[in-house]
Amino acid sequence: MSNKNPKNWGFATRAIHVGQEPDPISGATVPPIHFTSTYTQKSPGNHQGYEYSRSGNPTRENLEKNLASLEKGAAGASFASGSAATASLLHTLSPGDKVVAYADVYGGTFRMLKQVFEPLGLVPVFADDVSPETFSKLVDDKTKLVWLESPTNPMLRCLDIAAIAKIAHAAGARLAVDNTFATPALQLPLELGADYVVHSTTKYIGGHSDVIGGAVITKDAAHMERVAFYQNATGGVPGPMDCYLQQRGIKTLAIRMERHCQNATTVAKHLQRHPKLDAVIYPFLEDHPDHALAKKQMCGGGGMVSMVFSGGGDSAIKFCENLKVFSLAESLGGVESLACHPAIMTHASIPKEIREKRGVTDGLMRLSVGIEDITDLIADLDQAMAKA
Numbered sequence: 589m590s591n592k593n594p595k596n597w598g599f600a601t602r603a604i605h606v607g608q609e610p611d612p613i614s615g616a617t618v619p620p621i622h623f624t625s626t627y628t629q630k631s632p633g634n635h636q637g638y639e640y641s642r643s644g645n646p647t648r649e650n651l652e653k654n655l656a657s658l659e660k661g662a663a664g665a666s667f668a669s670g671s672a673a674t675a676s677l678l679h680t681l682s683p684g685d686k687v688v689a690y691a692d693v694y695g696g697t698f699r700m701l702k703q704v705f706e707p708l709g710l711v712p713v714f715a716d717d718v719s720p721e722t723f724s725k726l727v728d729d730k731t732k733l734v735w736l737e738s739p740t741n742p743m744l745r746c747l748d749i750a751a752i753a754k755i756a757h758a759a760g761a762r763l764a765v766d767n768t769f770a771t772p773a774l775q776l777p778l779e780l781g782a783d784y785v786v787h788s789t790t791k792y793i794g795g796h797s798d799v800i801g802g803a804v805i806t807k808d809a810a811h812m813e814r815v816a817f818y819q820n821a822t823g824g825v826p827g828p829m830d831c832y833l834q835q836r837g838i839k840t841l842a843i844r845m846e847r848h849c850q851n852a853t854t855v856a857k858h859l860q861r862h863p864k865l866d867a868v869i870y871p872f873l874e875d876h877p878d879h880a881l882a883k884k885q886m887c888g889g890g891g892m893v894s895m896v897f898s899g900g901g902d903s904a905i906k907f908c909e910n911l912k913v914f915s916l917a918e919s920l921g922g923v924e925s926l927a928c929h930p931a932i933m934t935h936a937s938i939p940k941e942i943r944e945k946r947g948v949t950d951g952l953m954r955l956s957v958g959i960e961d962i963t964d965l966i967a968d969l970d971q972a973m974a975k976a
């Protein structure tokens with residue numbers, strides 16, 4: 589490689605090489621997995637930078653460097669799950685601090701804000717629509733953090749990261765963006781003004797549905813201090829094997845996202861005017877409510893497609909039961925295509941009335957379009973549709 593400064597490398601090159609230098613001892617091209625809980629010291633306090641693997645492990649550090657580079661951040665911290673990453677970031681706040689979040693955030697994030705951190709004194713407030721104006725009415729001088737996801741789950745609404753960052757900063761608050769759905773291959777929240785990126789690396793970053801993980805990436809190195817403190821102090825760290833699996837997944841992130849976008853676009857367009865559907869939701873379809881914004885802040889529409897059956901729950905369930913290539917399963921972002929019925933599966937804990945107000949009706953289905961041959965995916969959808 590003639591250009592030795594990774595900052596100048598393209599995304600796919602950084603994904604494959606940052607934090608992945610050959611092992612200095614053996615020359616192993618793929619760095620070894622450091623399965624160790626502890627590190628031998630030469631004399632008390634005389635060590636090589638590692639003392640205990642909750643505090644630091646080379647395999648984890650390689651992954652953290654890599655993730656920071658992909659998100660164009662200053663520093664990264666890896667966690668045992670996306671939820672552990674979210675918890676560590678929320679721990680940096682103090683009782684009385686207000687957090688303004690979009691109402692339709694990931695269910696686990698909503699539950700954590702309401703049932704874990706509100707009882708400890710945080711003040712979560714929820715914006716019930718995506719417009720920056722709504723956020724600007726809720727953000728005040730007590731607000732320390734604004735939290736959003738874009739695109740959202742499962743309605744795939746997009747929120748204006750740059751506009752909401754300005755609103756947060758004007759009030760002295762920071763902006764966290766959960767970038768799980770878009771990934772840094774399609775959207776760079778830190779470049780749009782966010783201070784933190786959060787990931788469930790369980791999804792596209794790991795990409796193979798074989799590992800649970802999470803990460804926080806900060807734009808400012810100083811902001812990582814508190815996050816890293818809670819990572820070590822509360823201990824929600826990933827093991828070295830999990831870090832390795834994520835790292836291995838990341839090496840193909842660029843090419844996977846390309847194919848996820850291609851396949852999802854083809855699926856969305858194919859289903860768009862299907863007589864059994866009332867709506868097909870995909871950010872890069874022209875009739876999507878946030879289409880212009882999606883095109884502005886993402887370089888691909890992503891791999892998720894949602895759709896609404898005219899026949900309601902009965903049609904949706906028949907469709908699910910007849911899928912052969914798509915698996916009926918929760919989660920998303922793996923190489924294999926998944927279908928999910930949010931009202932019964934991922935969003936069952938939300939009261940029906942609130943759920944339906946957000947669009948999560950019994951006729952809604954969410955597809956995580958994988959990277960199989962598109963002809964097989966379309967054929968599978970068509971035959972299941974025929975029975976719906």
Ligand SMILES: *Cc1c(COP(=O)(O)O)cnc(C)c1O
Nearest residue numbers: 669670671694766768788790801
């Ligand atoms: C899955 C998910 C999470 C939670 O991550 P876990 O790894 O399951 O703890 C957070 N945010 C989004 C958008 C998710 O999809």
